[in-house]
Amino acid sequence: MNLKKLEAFIMVVEKNSFSEAAAVLKSSQPSVSLKIKSLEDELGFELLDRGVSGIRPTPAGMVVYTAAKDIANRWRMLEGQLGEFQGTLTGTLTIGASTIPGTYLLPGWVKNFRSLFPKVDVKIEIGDSKKILEKLQNHQIDAAIIGMKVESRLLKSKPVALDSLVLVSPVEHPLVQTASAKFSQIQQYDFVLREEGSGTRKMMEHFLAEKGLSLEDLTVAVSIGSTESVIAAVEAGLGISFISRLAAMPAQRAGRIKIIDTFEPYEREFYLVTHTDAENTPMIRQFSEIIEENHKQE
Numbered sequence: 001m002n003l004k005k006l007e008a009f010i011m012v013v014e015k016n017s018f019s020e021a022a023a024v025l026k027s028s029q030p031s032v033s034l035k036i037k038s039l040e041d042e043l044g045f046e047l048l049d050r051g052v053s054g055i056r057p058t059p060a061g062m063v064v065y066t067a068a069k070d071i072a073n074r075w076r077m078l079e080g081q082l083g084e085f086q087g088t089l090t091g092t093l094t095i096g097a098s099t100i101p102g103t104y105l106l107p108g109w110v111k112n113f114r115s116l117f118p119k120v121d122v123k124i125e126i127g128d129s130k131k132i133l134e135k136l137q138n139h140q141i142d143a144a145i146i147g148m149k150v151e152s153r154l155l156k157s158k159p160v161a162l163d164s165l166v167l168v169s170p171v172e173h174p175l176v177q178t179a180s181a182k183f184s185q186i187q188q189y190d191f192v193l194r195e196e197g198s199g200t201r202k203m204m205e206h207f208l209a210e211k212g213l214s215l216e217d218l219t220v221a222v223s224i225g226s227t228e229s230v231i232a233a234v235e236a237g238l239g240i241s242f243i244s245r246l247a248a249m250p251a252q253r254a255g256r257i258k259i260i261d262t263f264e265p266y267e268r269e270f271y272l273v274t275h276t277d278a279e280n281t282p283m284i285r286q287f288s289e290i291i292e293e294n295h296k297q298e
Contacts, residue, residue: 003075006068008035009047013057013065014138024140039064069139073277089117093283096125096132097145098199099227101270104246105161106145113290120283129199136273143284144273147199157271160291164265165203168231168248168257169240176258183211183263190221190239192230200227204242207266231257242266 011021022029047061129146136144194201221239235256
């Protein structure tokens with residue numbers, strides 16, 4: 001049995017498309033089709049129903065899919081265990097992360113991990129939490145770092161870092177000179193916001209709601225697509241904003257913006273999310289231990 005045939009079959013079932021499966025596997029569509037045909041010939045069953053409604057596994061295909069997932073997971077665990085037996089880990093670890101942890105936390109964690117396991121090729125994918133979670137569920141990545149706790153029988157979450165939402169302003173701004181201010185005073189000033197759908201913006205909306213306000217109560221000067229762009233806009237004097245403290249601290253140290261400490265920050269946690277059946281694989285276990293050690297030192 002060729003493992004690559006099983007991997008191709010798994011991906012076609014999960015993506016419901018030969019072309020999308022080929023893209024994920026970094027292969028060609030004809031090559032994926034040949035692998036599936038070879039697997040069907042080898043097993044003596046038609047595994048996929050290629051109907052007008054799309055590609056669906058046949059009853060026999062569902063049995064093979066379930067077994068193939070188990071075989072692929074066991075093979076990954078075996079590779080990791082053999083690596084540990086030899087005193088090293090080898091292979092590829094693909095980590096997905098939402099923007100803030102992916103930008104400000106993950107690089108340091110990966111550096112620590114690779115200093116211990118230099119033969120592991122680490123790949124990082126950045127996206128919004130929803131897309132990263134979908135990739136994890138589809139086994140396109142090995143682990144996820146996101147700002148939401150996932151409750152699922154198939155996925156496990158554990159907190160690995162703390163962050164908070166802080167108000168930032170240009171260096172020369174009336175709020176910088178104000179020793180004490182009411183939260184409602186923020187309505188007097190222009191705001192720079194992240195784009196709709198971003199985790200930071202959703203977090204800001206929750207924060208405002210707790211204070212009895214909403215986005216409609218603010219004067220929005222501009223909505224922008226990244227935290228770094230928000231920082232640049234605040235630095236340029238376009239307005240004030242709420243952003244992650246992890247992002248704000250380096251910008252404040254560089255003299256670009258000011259963090260307004262008048263108001264109590266709104267805290268949140270980031271979580272490491274893994275498949276329940278993969279959390280004890282050597283590579284993920286070692287990576288998780290490194291993150292936990294960093295979390296204890298914070």
